[in-house]
Amino acid sequence: MENYIICEKKANQPRIHVKICQHRCNxxxxxxxxxxxxxxxxxxxxxxxxxxxxxxxxxxxxxTAA
Numbered sequence: 429m430e431n432y433i434i435c436e437k438k439a440n441q442p443r444i445h446v447k448i449c450q451h452r453c454n455x456x457x458x459x460x461x462x463x464x465x466x467x468x469x470x471x472x473x474x475x476x477x478x479x480x481x482x483x484x485x486x487x488x489x490x491x492t493a494a
Contacts, residue, residue, distance in 0.1 A: 433461050 435444045437455075446465055449456065456462045 433465050435459075436461065 431446050432443050433446055433449060434442045435449065435453075436442070436459075437453075438444065446462070449459075449462060453459065453462070
């Protein structure tokens with residue numbers, strides 16, 4: 429399970445996938461566990477950016493007017 433890290437903020441189930449952590453967490457810039465994981469991985473394996481603009485547009489759902 430090399431793509432999982434232990435999140436210090438999650439109490440019940442602290443193991444979280446890195447991509448989920450990267451896209452949902454607001455503290456990835458200061459999280460030591462996440463930063464250690466990123467430094468230990470080759471640059472071509474990591475996903476760049478933490479905002480929604482870096483996500484693939486095929487999975488984005490836009491709200492419809494009611």
